[in-house]
Amino acid sequence: MILLICEGRGVFTKKEFGQNEFLLPYEGELLEKEPDVDDTYIFEFTFKGKPFWVDASKEDGSFGRLLNDDHINPNCRPKVMEIDEKPAICFFSLRPLSSNTELVYDYGPGNIYPWRGKFGMLRNHQKNLTALYPGMPQIL
Numbered sequence: 001m002i003l004l005i006c007e008g009r010g011v012f013t014k015k016e017f018g019q020n021e022f023l024l025p026y027e028g029e030l031l032e033k034e035p036d037v038d039d040t041y042i043f044e045f046t047f048k049g050k051p052f053w054v055d056a057s058k059e060d061g062s063f064g065r066l067l068n069d070d071h072i073n074p075n076c077r078p079k080v081m082e083i084d085e086k087p088a089i090c091f092f093s094l095r096p097l098s099s100n101t102e103l104v105y106d107y108g109p110g111n112i113y114p115w116r117g118k119f120g121m122l123r124n125h126q127k128n129l130t131a132l133y134p135g136m137p138q139i140l
Helices: 118-132
Strands: 004-007 010-013 022-026 029-031 042-047 050-055 076-083 086-093
Touching (some): 029 086, 042 076, 042 086
Antiparallel strands (some): 004 010, 022 086, 029 050, 042 050, 076 086
């Protein structure tokens, strides 16, 4: 059964999920030293007081690296887990999710993300309005 599907650079549910339900892992190379590469697909976290990074820059068919940012209304969150005595990042739903819902999480604080500017906020607002009023014409 297909639970998730990638469309473009986003990941969408193909079934309903309950609150706090496991969705998918953030897969990649686990690093104990800060990488010297483009950090587009680098996930930094702390596990047992020690810094770690997961480098998901290689296209490997996994979906966790393709979740988009929504710092206003995220519907999932990353959680550090221990799997086979190693740290791992797994995403869990924040609330019940219906089928065909895009999975989004808060990338973290800061204004280093250009889509969080005025235009990005307008697009996000438009997306929310379109979800509420399906026949509404697109402005942006």
